[in-house]
Amino acid sequence: MAFLDNSGDIILDAVLTDTGRKRLAAGDGSFRVVKFSMGDDEIDYALYRNSNSTEGRHSSGSAYYDLNILQTPVMEAFTNNTSVLNSKLISYTRNDILYLPVMKVNWKLSPTIDMVFNSAFTTNVPAGGYIITADDTTSKPSSYTGTTNCPLLDGQGVIRGAGSSIAAAEEIVIDQGLDTADLSVAMLAVGDPLRETQYLIELDNRLGQVTGLDPTVVARPSFVDDDNIASYYLSLNSNPGYFASNANSEAVPAFVPDINNIDSPADPDTVIGTSQGGRYGTRLAFRIRASQDIQTSSTLFTKLGGTTAAGYLNATVGGVGKTFYYIESMIRITGFTTGYRLEIPVRYIKIV
Secondary structure (H helix, E strand, O other): OOOOOOOOOOOOOOOOOOOHHHHHHHHOOOOOOOOOOOOOOOOOHHHHOOOOOOOOOOOOOOOOOOOHHHHEEOOOOOOOOOOOHHHEOOOOOOOOOOOOOOEEOOOOOOOOOHHHHHOOOOOOOOOOOOOEEEHHHHHHHHHHHOOOOOOOHHOOOOEOOOOHHHHHHOOOOOOEEEEEOOOOOOEEOOOOOOOOOOEEEEEEEEOEEEEOOOOOOOOOOOEEEOOOOOEEEOOOOOOOOOHOOEEEEEOOOOOOOHHHHOOOOOOOOOOOOOOOOOOEEEEEEEEEOOHHHHHHHOHHHHHHEEEEEOOOOOOOHHHHEEEEEEEEEEEEEEEOOOOOOEEEEEEEEEEO
């Protein structure tokens, strides 16, 4: 990987995706470029030198305000999909848009581990993320001697990825919409380009799998690339069980309180806007099930992670002398319509 000199002529440097290279290699005429993506990962827009710039406006006039940006070196195209195009560009034809949609983890319905039990941990907690248990022993409350503020006993912030306690597992809930109180409370209309109806979930296929609110129904990945990253494409029309919106009124388990209240103008559970403002889009809800490899073996933990003595549950809540394997990973969620991307840190743990 290197930088390309952008001080002179405009350079176009493109690469094919894994699917594109596969079709090109087939040599059967199926290769045809019909889609492409652009991003601005390298660009620092603070370099724009107008009157609001800390350096002051460019001395040569307005035609040179963006010169520093245009001459910023750019990275050459590379094929690692886990690193490339973190900030994709998107175009809207409407000229009346004052706010762009966002996606946020709904910490009210699915509290992250640092929000709930930060005081009960002695070492690194995945801020804004979740802990996922890898096997039955780690998931069972009977594995721990303490009972006060034990995340594995309470369940909040912890996804029980395997075992007999999996039915009490926590889900990950994502709210999408216009996160502002300047707009009146309303649902984004069906067909509105700011309303997300399709999501892409990406995670390490060696460690976990996506399930719906019923943890026994495991989703099938649409694609697993050469980096073992599984991609799950979920659509409101084709996969309504992963959504809770005005287009889907299916029953939701009782341990997800009022998840269908997103239809209400005063939804107390939303993290989009406030009860008096904000435009609700869709709500995505799913779980993570530990893969068979980390359920039954510690090999991946020793190769990709490490061990810590009571590092995730201290002696008072996890029992004296408890040791855990751990692997740190990430779950990436991208909206197909809006291009917004959200990354959630997760930590898989397995009691030794």
